[in-house]
Amino acid sequence: MAAQYLLGNEAIAHACLEAAIDVASGYPGTPSSEVIDILRMQDERPFHVEWSVNEKVAFEIALAAAWCGVRSLCTMKHVGLNVAADPLMTSAYTGVTGGFALLVADDPFAHSSQNEQDSRRYAHFARIPCLDPASVQEAHDMMVESFALSEEFGLPVIVRPTTRICHSKSDVRLGDVRGEHRTGTFRHDPKQYVTIPAHARLLHRHLNDKQSRIKKRLVERGFNHHTIRGETAIVASGVAAAYVQEVIPDNVSFAKVGAYPIDEEWLKDFVDQHRTVLVIEELAPVVEEAVRQVATTTEVSGKMTGTVPYEGELSPASVAAAMRRAGFAPTETFPDATPVQGVPPRPPILCAGCMHRATFFAMKKVFRDGIFPSDIGCYTLGLQLGAVDTTICMGASITVGSGIAHSGEERDVVCTIGDSTFLHTGIPGLLNAVYNGANIIVVILDNRITAMTGHQPNPATGVTATGEPSPPTSLEAICRACGATFVETVDPYDLPLLLETFRQAKERKGVRVIISRQPCVISARRAGIRRKPYTVDTEQCTGCGACRAFGCPAIAFADGRPTITDLCAGCGVCADICPSGAIHTEGRR
Amino acid sequence: MSGSFDILIVGIGGQGTVLASNVLGEACIMENRTVRSAETHGMAQRGGSVESHIRIGGQHGSLIAPGTAELLIAFDLLEALRYRHYLPPGGRLVTNRRLVVPTSVYMQGLDAPDEEAIIAALGDLDLSCVDAAALAREAGSPLAQNIVMLGAASHHIPLASGTVLEAVRRCVPKKTVDINVRAFQLGRDAVKRC
Numbered sequence: 001m002a003a004q005y006l007l008g009n010e011a012i013a014h015a016c017l018e019a020a021i022d023v024a025s026g027y028p029g030t031p032s033s034e035v036i037d038i039l040r041m042q043d044e045r046p047f048h049v050e051w052s053v054n055e056k057v058a059f060e061i062a063l064a065a066a067w068c069g070v071r072s073l074c075t076m077k078h079v080g081l082n083v084a085a086d087p088l089m090t091s092a093y094t095g096v097t098g099g100f101a102l103l104v105a106d107d108p109f110a111h112s113s114q115n116e117q118d119s120r121r122y123a124h125f126a127r128i129p130c131l132d133p134a135s136v137q138e139a140h141d142m143m144v145e146s147f148a149l150s151e152e153f154g155l156p157v158i159v160r161p162t163t164r165i166c167h168s169k170s171d172v173r174l175g176d177v178r179g180e181h182r183t184g185t186f187r188h189d190p191k192q193y194v195t196i197p198a199h200a201r202l203l204h205r206h207l208n209d210k211q212s213r214i215k216k217r218l219v220e221r222g223f224n225h226h227t228i229r230g231e232t233a234i235v236a237s238g239v240a241a242a243y244v245q246e247v248i249p250d251n252v253s254f255a256k257v258g259a260y261p262i263d264e265e266w267l268k269d270f271v272d273q274h275r276t277v278l279v280i281e282e283l284a285p286v287v288e289e290a291v292r293q294v295a296t297t298t299e300v301s302g303k304m305t306g307t308v309p310y311e312g313e314l315s316p317a318s319v320a321a322a323m324r325r326a327g328f329a330p331t332e333t334f335p336d337a338t339p340v341q342g343v344p345p346r347p348p349i350l351c352a353g354c355m356h357r358a359t360f361f362a363m364k365k366v367f368r369d370g371i372f373p374s375d376i377g378c379y380t381l382g383l384q385l386g387a388v389d390t391t392i393c394m395g396a397s398i399t400v401g402s403g404i405a406h407s408g409e410e411r412d413v414v415c416t417i418g419d420s421t422f423l424h425t426g427i428p429g430l431l432n433a434v435y436n437g438a439n440i441i442v443v444i445l446d447n448r449i450t451a452m453t454g455h456q457p458n459p460a461t462g463v464t465a466t467g468e469p470s471p472p473t474s475l476e477a478i479c480r481a482c483g484a485t486f487v488e489t490v491d492p493y494d495l496p497l498l499l500e501t502f503r504q505a506k507e508r509k510g511v512r513v514i515i516s517r518q519p520c521v522i523s524a525r526r527a528g529i530r531r532k533p534y535t536v537d538t539e540q541c542t543g544c545g546a547c548r549a550f551g552c553p554a555i556a557f558a559d560g561r562p563t564i565t566d567l568c569a570g571c572g573v574c575a576d577i578c579p580s581g582a583i584h585t586e587g588r589r
Numbered sequence: 590m591s592g593s594f595d596i597l598i599v600g601i602g603g604q605g606t607v608l609a610s611n612v613l614g615e616a617c618i619m620e621n622r623t624v625r626s627a628e629t630h631g632m633a634q635r636g637g638s639v640e641s642h643i644r645i646g647g648q649h650g651s652l653i654a655p656g657t658a659e660l661l662i663a664f665d666l667l668e669a670l671r672y673r674h675y676l677p678p679g680g681r682l683v684t685n686r687r688l689v690v691p692t693s694v695y696m697q698g699l700d701a702p703d704e705e706a707i708i709a710a711l712g713d714l715d716l717s718c719v720d721a722a723a724l725a726r727e728a729g730s731p732l733a734q735n736i737v738m739l740g741a742a743s744h745h746i747p748l749a750s751g752t753v754l755e756a757v758r759r760c761v762p763k764k765t766v767d768i769n770v771r772a773f774q775l776g777r778d779a780v781k782r783c
């Protein structure tokens with residue numbers, strides 16, 4: 001097939017079609033989301049594809065399908081694997097019969113994440129294979145192979161691209177989509193699938209017995225390879241290997257690690273032939289630790305010697321700098337270019353007309369000295385509005401709020417959580433808060449979609465991943481079923497009502513739930529909803545600046561006076577904020 | 590040197606930097622060139638500063654090192670200033686001559702340079718300016734500013750302008766092809782030194 005220009009995640013999704021997957025599940029998370037999005041948008045789908053409510057659920061769906069002998073894919077971002085870690089660890093014991101590929105996208109530099117954890121550690125922890133591509137083409141090729149590897153070893157296989165693979169584009173050569181699909185059959189085998197202690201001990205031994213064969217096979221299949229060119233060497237993995245190849249001199253040996261577990265004999269043979277070895281990899285020093293274990297007289301440098309940065313992502317320039325620190329001479333010298341100082345920052349911001357901004361505005365007005373635990377979604381951007389005090393992981397707003405309230409803190413605790421995040425892991429927190437008598441307010445920011453990751457539907461949306469209608473989950477019914485008695489739903493574009501609802505909640509005790517509901521302004525626009533834009537009446541405007549604090553990107557200022565730009569989505573909240581009544585829809589006074 | 594022709598496209602999330610980079614990538618495929626590019630997704634998209642790296646002829650990583658880009662295309666003048674260090678001294682910049690002031694400037698009372706001050710600060714570069722919004726409106730849609738900018742930069746891109754224009758046709762939504770073809774031509778014709 002001729003070369004095509006594709007996003008890493010597009011190439012990965014196509015690889016899954018080439019491998020003829022039968023079941024695909026996942027939970028959206030940057031930089032992994034496009035894979036399921038592409039699969040669910042296919043015209044022909046001879047496979048089941050779903051957005052699951054969280055990663056643990058998604059993992060178990062895909063695992064069980066693979067138990068039934070079909071090929072399954074499960075996708076998530078790195079921190080999603082924390083949620084799915086429970087089934088992951090024991091899935092290595094039960095193994096699989098159909099190929100099970102677990103696509104986990106890591107995010108060096110935390111471009112869109114809360115940490116920089118390394119999923120290769122999970123593969124090591126669970127003792128399952130992990131493939132680590134260095135380019136878009138390799139991500140595609142490894143994804144195709146991962147299913148066969150999984151079937152060969154009878155184990156889940158992690159495919160672990162990073163942001164600069166998932167969200168890079170390249171000329172890619174794809175294969176044909178022609179594989180035959182399978183129909184699953186569950187085979188009763190309690191010794192394999194019922195992990196009571198007596199079975200688990202045996203299964204653990206079987207898992208350990210597989211390890212040496214896996215290591216050899218990964219070298220045989222060419223994932224880990226090296227070239228001897230001198231008495232010094234660089235060992236690299238992932239996208240860092242591509243940066244190394246850009247600047248490595250001809251007389252320096254090179255080993256590329258693309259799969260784990262690494263065969264120690266292969267690695268030792270390479271390391272022993274060199275006086276010094278520099279290990280270059282992003283995130284944790286996984287390869288470096290392996291090199292240090294096999295090295296005897298060879299001098300090893302890397303993260304552990306301070307030669308390669310521990311944090312953030314690497315780049316051709318930082319790789320070249322690390323090489324120079326280790327005594328290597330990179331083929332290219334990069335200039336020491338520093339950004340211009342004093343350029344005002346342009347951080348991402350909530351959209352004009354975003355319902356979160358209105359909700360945060362009212363929340364801050366009523367709870368002036370409140371404490372605001374929040375969660376993961378677009379609304380984390382409420383940080384800029386002073387409306388986010390904590391964010392740690394999915395679903396933690398309600399639990400963190402409960403902990404703060406139980407600590408004896410007497411100020412109002414107002415938790416904010418999105419609809420998708422509430423359904424992901426927020427429900428147990430709410431249940432617990434009611435059960436254990438927490439004194440908190442929970443605001444569910446219900447924009448009917450999983451917005452930040454690219455507008456994926458969730459159970460509250462009313463459609464499945466493939467667009468089939470599904471009964472929209474009632475957040476009100478869930479909250480009441482958790483035991484909450486104060487459950488009020490409000491339209492955040494109705495600022496007076498929103499303020500009144502917050503005030504009512506403030507006067508009460510216990511767990512109070514406010515569901516602030518208005519479709520995401522982007523999905524509303526896509527659905528054809530148009531609201532009249534607003535304008536400022538310059539005669540009525542006193543220049544008081546009340547609208548400035550609202551922080552809407554559609555409001556610009558010149559000489560202290562506001563104007564409303566063509567970004568206006570017509571939510572009208574600024575008109576309610578303006579004390580002079582100077583903001584109207586165009587053509588109306 | 591790396592052997593690739595490295596272009597950095599910068600702007601504000603929503604201005605269409607990704608589409609512009611798709612056009613160049615598609616043009617590379619049409620001319621049988623290898624290409625590597627990197628984009629901003631997720632959290633960074635929401636109206637924030639965004640960058641697309643495109644390495645025509647690239648064979649390894651997708652990231653351009655600061656100080657080494659052959660061409661910087663800026664959809665917003667403030668973003669031109671933010672990313673100018675990707676160019677070597679005297680490097681080539683094609684920029685929109687307008688800027689959107691970040692909302693954080695209003696909220697936090699920060700100082701923001703105006704258009705004249707920024708253009709003066711970029712004066713040591715090989716600089717071309719276009720009024721992308723005006724040309725896009727002339728072409729038929731304010732959304733076509735990204736293609737105006739590509740047209741303006743096309744003089745300096747080592748791909749045949751006919752190939753780039755054909756790639757525009759393939760990459761933009763069907764019903765906007767005519768507008769975007771006009772936008773490309775208007776941009777291409779409008780380039781002048783600031």
